[in-house]
Amino acid sequence: MEQTTNSRRTFLKTSGQLLIGFNLFPLAFCQSKETENSVMKNYSGIPERPHIDSNLIDSWIRLDTDGHVTILTGKQELGQGIRTALMQIAADELDVDLGICHIINGDTGQTANEGYTAGSNSIEGSGKAIRQAAAEARLVLLKLASEKWGTDISKLQVKNGVIQGGPDQEISYWELLEGKYLEEKITGEAPIKDHKDHVHIGKAVPREDIRSLVRGEPHFVHDLRLPDMVHARVLHPPVYNAKLVSIDLDKIKDQEGILKIIEDGSFVAVIAKREFQAVKAWQQLKESTKWESPKLGPLLESLFENMKANANPPQMVEDSPGISGKINSSSKKIKAEYQRPYHMHASTGPSCAVAKWDDDYLTVWSPTQGVYPLQNSLADLFGLEKEKIRCIGMPGSGCYGHNGADDVSAEAALIAKHYPGKPVRLQWMREDEHQWEPYGSAMVIQLEAGMDENGKILAWDTHIWSDTHSTRPNGKAGHYVSARHLKDPFEFQKGGFSGGSYRNATPLYNIPDKRLQLYNYDGPLRTSALRGLGAYGNIFALESFMDELASEAGMDPIAFRIKNLKDDRAIAVLETLASKTGWDSKGKNPGNGYGVAFSKYKNSASFFAVLAEVEINKAERSFKLTKMTGVIDSGQCINPDGLKNQTEGGMVQSASWTLMESVQYDENGILSKDWNSYPIMRFKDVPEIEVHIINRPELPPMGAGEAAQGPVAAAIANAVFEGIGSRVRTLPITSDKIDWSKTN
Structure with a gap:
């Protein structure tokens, strides 16, 4: 493959880019037009060149000769709608119409290194970088126009990429360049627009990828x-x-x-x-x-006990001296164990x-x-x-x-x-x-807590047994399964025992004394990052346990949570949920079960509260999830449709994990080889879903993609308990695990 040797000025003349901070680098590995098809249409007509330095504006924003804007991000579009949302952010800061924006994402030949698209951090991380770069590009162009006309920069305005000064002063970003090239770094000093001046952010802009999917066009x-x-x-x-x-x-x-x-x-x-x-x-x-x-083991029937018996010594994540005594001296105390299987x-x-x-x-x-x-x-x-x-x-x-x-x-x-x-x-x-594929790890979570006679939680103790939640192959070929099968194999070093296992295990609630211990376990199946990592299992346990504590205290589940919270935004999502669902009149469907759960994902991202409703059929000893209502606060909402899409998808996926999914295996290998042996939720099983957004445009946007996973699991478990009287602590929640003799 030949590398181009064009001069910098020749490249500028042929590409017409606003190359802020660009130093010529060979345009290696660029795909020719002949190799494109409709799947590659997002790259068509956009000049390609390798990324150099993430501190340069043109690593994120470029202006093309045909009057278009190209946004670049190292993050991947995984169906979460970030392509649309990131274009909305850039368009607002640049003062351009969304229709002239293109986006390139995830290409080592063009985009910045933003690591993995994971942890619900694309809008927080890439969105912030693009916003700063776009604001900087706009400021640089305004300075050029100010110098050209001798006009104070404060008197200039921009409309769809056209800078306006006096009566006869009007020039577009693209005309202003005149073949020049600019070298500027992102200083962080360019003013970011006030949310009140946003035109595109906060609007439900349709996603092109969904259009393609609905039309059956090539996409994947x-x-x-x-x-x-x-x-x-x-x-x-x-x-x-x-x-x-x-x-x-x-x-x-x-x-x-x-x-x-x-x-x-x-x-x-x-x-x-x-x-x-x-x-x-x-x-x-x-x-x-x-x-x-070789034979696999331990087998499923003894897995959870084996985890507790053969894990590594505990790692103290958070400590509170004398916590056992504080729990034991409480007027009310409770202890429970929760179990999560391997998930695909x-x-x-x-x-x-x-x-x-x-x-x-x-x-x-x-x-x-x-x-x-x-x-x-x-x-x-x-x-x-x-x-x-x-x-x-x-x-x-x-x-x-x-x-x-x-x-x-x-x-x-x-x-x-x-x-x-x-x-x-x-x-x-x-x-x-x-x-x-690498599965989401099986987990055992033991919780113990003490509270006073008024329902105030005084002390909380957490023990977690889990395999790794991260064996991503970042620079290590041994993490590829087939690299281990070669004649000259690469060594696999598991590692990865980290915060993923105890994500969201520390309660956000206002509890004076908390302790958290993690027991790392080397299990029989291959595991790595599954959506939410340990947060799904930990929030399932934590919010089921909160429901048990509320029951022990004889308090309403929402009131009990609010009593033990001091975070105003956490309280707001719960109060909004109660308002939107008519919580006090939930008896309108007699015999059904209603369950509530809440979390702040990673204790640093989106707030999410959910109400699950299950229909109980006592005669047939069955139940069905009929409705879920969620309330999410992700700070500034970039695209309401996109936020609802992510939240609804997370709710459905979590419901499927919670009600149906569990990897089956025996000593000879994995038994779950198809959709019959590993059933997932089908359209006929999907409940009615409502999502309500608390938009806080004055605050930074927060990650939302994984906010729903854990709370949904707990809400379903709590709904089953309320409707039937039987507490299921081992996932998935199936009829055979319910003690139907407790049915009223």
Whole structure:
């Protein structure tokens, strides 16, 4: 692949960019127009050049010759609507119409390194950076116009990118450049607009990606088709740490369309001209292969007890001396244990990626949540300089957390290395996705608390047993499963025992004495980041326990929570929930169960409160989730539709985890290989959902994507208890776990 040698001035003349702080860098790894299809339309017509320095304005904002604005972000669009929201932020600060804005996201050849798109921090982090860069770009342009006209900058106004001064003074951003180039860093001194002056922020701007999905247009990496592309399948082992004993290639190698069969240690893959040919060969390879397979353990029936018996010594996260005595001396005390099983990402579309080698240059089109971490890990896998790897982020079908996206990207690159010069498309089979993705860890949470006779909580003690919630392969090839199967394998070092396990385990409530201990556990299944990490299990336990305490105190669940809170915004979401749902008159559906829960995600992001309603059928010993109502406070709301989309999606996903999902396995491997053995919520099961937003435009925006996960689980559990009288503390909440003899 050749690198361009254009001079800086030539580049400026041909691209017409506002290059603030730009130093010429070879435009390596840029995709030619011939390789684009409709899936790549977001990149069409936008000049490409590698990112250099995140302190430079043009790392985030560029002005194009055709009168458009290009926004750049290292964050990935995972269906959360950040492309639209970030354009809204930039358009307001630049004083331009939203219709002239483009956005490029997640491309090591163009965008800044913003790590992983995780932890609900895209709007907080990337939004802040883009807002500052846009404000700085506007200020630089206003200064240019002020100098050109000799007019005080305070007398200038901007309308859709056109600066207006006196009666005959009008010039657009693009005309003002006159082929010049500017070099400016983000100083942080450019004034940010007052929220009262916003035109786009706070508006429900429709998302183009949803339009594409509804119309069935190409959108996902699965839809990408490049010239001369070939197809591949990987034959994964039947269970963790299995070794290849023998394989019969004779029936496969001469079949029509088969281009290559790769055998490297226990890593086996096939390349074919057409996808069905690859799938057919994969099936035959699967039937003719023998493995040496170790046994899995401990098994499900003893997992939770094994976690408590064989975990590492406790790590003291938060301590309060003498807490046991304070609990025991309380007039009311209670203790309970909650259990969460292994959960899948269960992505709707199996993981998929495309890779191409040109000499020593590698390009990967990937649904990864972090293009730069992927670049780092591929560099380690191939012993290659990072500058020779370009990772282009594309949407994946159901991508959140660390699913199979990084693994399939590495495997596509491994296969393409054996077949250079052609784009190689690799898609996992459904059983690959279910068996080999990293799961959300099983957890055990023990809680104990003491309170006074008035319902004031005095002391709270938390014990958590959990496997790691983070084995993302950031620079470590051994975190790719197939890298461990090679003839010269990469070592896997789990690590990752960190705050993810105890996320949201510390109550936000006003409790004088709190203690938190974490017991790290090396479990039988592969685990990593699943949406919310440990927050889902911890909030399920914490808010179920709050309900138990309220019951013990004989208090209304909302009133009890408010009594133990001092955060005004936390109180506001609960009071708003009560108002919107007619909490005091919830008896309008006699016999149904109603449950409430609340959290502030990570104790630093969005506030969320939810009411769940379940319909009880005592005769059939069954229940159904019929309605959920949520109230969310994410500070300044950029796009109300986007915020509701994220919150509703999180509520549905959490309800599915809570009511249906649990990874099943035995000593021979994973049993949950398809949608029958790992059921998820279907459309017929989805309850009515309402989401209400408390908009605080005067405050910074906060992350919202994972705010609903934990509270929904607890609200459902609390609703089941209220309606039936039986407390279920082990997820998923199914009828067989309910003591129906307690039904009134």
